[in-house]
Amino acid sequence: MKVTIDGQTIEVEPGTTILQAARMIGGEVVPPAMCYYSKLEGSGGKCRCCLVEVAKGSEADPRPMPKLMASCVTGCQDGMEVNSAASERVTDARKSVTEFLLINHPLDCPVCDQAGECDLQNLSFKHGKSQSRFIEEKRTFEPEDIGDKIQLHMNRCILCYRCVMVADQLTDNRVHGVMDRGDHSNISTCISKAIDNEFSGNMIDVCPVGALTDKTFRFKSRVWFNKPYNAHRDCPTCSGKTTVWMFGEEIQRVTGRKDEFHEVADFICNGCRFDHKELSDWTIEGPREFEKFSVINQNNYTQKLDTVNINTEKNILLGRDQDRIKLSMPMVGYNETVEGKELDK
């Protein structure tokens, strides 16, 4: 089947969705997705970020679709023509969704553990406004302890349902879900149980915002101060292929390996994620590549940082010097290679 998205035509297999086709093309035409997760069955269609305009239904039925369609759940038809980033109507809808998502989401990026990895941050960078029209008080929820490994910050949740699907599809004995309805909906355990299933840590990886974060990493570092490495270990429960996030020689966090669409390749077990934080536990494969404009890339491996001299009292900068020593990571040279390619070239 041939599908044209923003003027670019691609051949796809029957059953491919518009979003999947757009991802095959790549670049600007790829609609943003906050709830869709290709590895989770039944995800998508909820956040409405990925709305696109179907200007031509198919060769057989060329009529345009009157409403904007959620690209993640709309199947391609032969001869279909879709407007994504090129459509003003679509851009307007994405701006609307961004505005809706931000009216109740706290703008606490400076303290949020997800800062730098947040899909909502990326979405609002591209489609958000500089000023809010929402003058009412934001919705808030009482803090709730859902276990010793995962921190729930419900105020930040955008109800994407990804974590519920992880619990449904990956863990045994699911104990959490969505309670209440409307904008009072919240993620909670039933009833006051602790989430400690073996694969429950993947809820953290799939959460597009900072609603579910890793208690073992909380407030330890900003992600752009960490250096991510692909690493593996022999794990009897999962593939053991992870990304370890290092600060100096300390492994501060372990996550699944994410692709360009921020989806993990393999879901990992809680043992790998939470319990193995020693360098000796892991075989480091090499630095992890990130998108060129990713915030994490601020601390990239390809450029040497300029030296900044700050004229102030030495004592004030003592901590900074210590951090600098860790960040410079003397063990890892700038001439490292990924798949045989020198990074600084």
Add this chain to the structure above:
Amino acid sequence: MSKKILLDKINVPGIKSYEVYRQNGGYASVEKAINDMGADNVVEEVKKSGLRGRGGAGFPAGLKWSFIDKKSGKPRHLVCNADESEPGTFKDRYLMEYIPHLLIEGMITSSFALGAHLSYIYIRGEYMWVYKILERAIAEAKAAGWLGKNILGSGYDLELYVHCGAGAYICGEETALLESLEGKRGNPRIKPPFPAVSGLWQNPTVVNNVETIASVPWIINNSGDDYAKIGIGRSTGTKLISASGHIKKPGVYEIELGVSVYEFMNSDEYCGGMIDDRPLKALVPGGSSVPIIPHNLIYKTAAGEDRLMSYESLSDGGFETGSMLGSGGFIVYNDTACIVRNTWNFARFYHHESCGQCSPCREGTGWLEKVLNRIENGYGREEDIDLLWDIQRKIEGNTICPLGDAAAWPVAAAIRHFRDEFEYHVRFPEKVKNRAHFVDEPFEKVRHLLQKQTV
């Protein structure tokens, strides 16, 4: 007197019981369908009748039935949507409460037509007493051999259950209803696939409103052609209207589609005119989700023709000037009604009832309510009117199910037709705060304030 189909026998003493219902010709359509017609002919008759779904959307029922996938080999189901929760709509309750066997008869005939052996009536949780009435009616019908194994010796089996919801408006949306019936959270499903292909437990399913199913026995007993002769144009048959508001005789009325709005409003057979004979200000003809109509467009369409109680006439010119017949929740306002307060009230409802699954509805309905709350209570800003307009525009059409549209349309229509009332609210907050307006004096008496300020 106009023709009665659904409420024809409503005044027969004891019609609620099986014996009386049967003595008055009840269950004849089941006999005729099973013994004489066969399933396909029943579907054909319903198609011929032009019967449109009475739940609000008005989709042709026969056509919907013909979409059901009979070749899949999967079990098929009929589900009756009795989750009547739209503010202003209370017609199904009336039918189920006073003549429950009519619905049971319709369910059996329709299930037979669809080849369904397991059917459900999904009733809203607040209708507990009606639930009990239906339970009893089903037990009576089963005892008389109209349900269960080998009905009328034909080899056709049917089990019918009533399922009580937990009081969520969203469960009236057909896919959310199916989710709820399956024991899950009542969130709407993304369509396609439509229930006719993958519905209850992923089996082909038809979901019809109570009134729609209750119309089937008459169509089978008489004929689709006879039914199509009643009404006007593509609005065939009769319709139950639940009339409320500032009228002399609120209640549930059965009308022939095509009767004029003027006649319905003013004749003694129906609403009996305005209460205290005050002037008519506005009308919501089809339940809270449909656009409100201002007084100058109630009796005449934008084209100057008589406005009729029909699907087409009430939606004349589409969304711009018209409204919808919807579920028949006919709400009348006199000149003391405050449109802003009314719109806020509706917005509160939709905010409360949004399932929270998709972002525009979850966040947008709450935002609409909050802004309207401020305006109504004298804390509105002039830019809030345009803000409201913008919010509703961004919700409409962008949500998974029609609840987003239902929340957006009343706001859009209220601003379009009654913008001056919104302006009054934001420009004279002190008058709004002390509640002197609209309660003691109609808006017409304070309109001059707006004009003076403008000059």
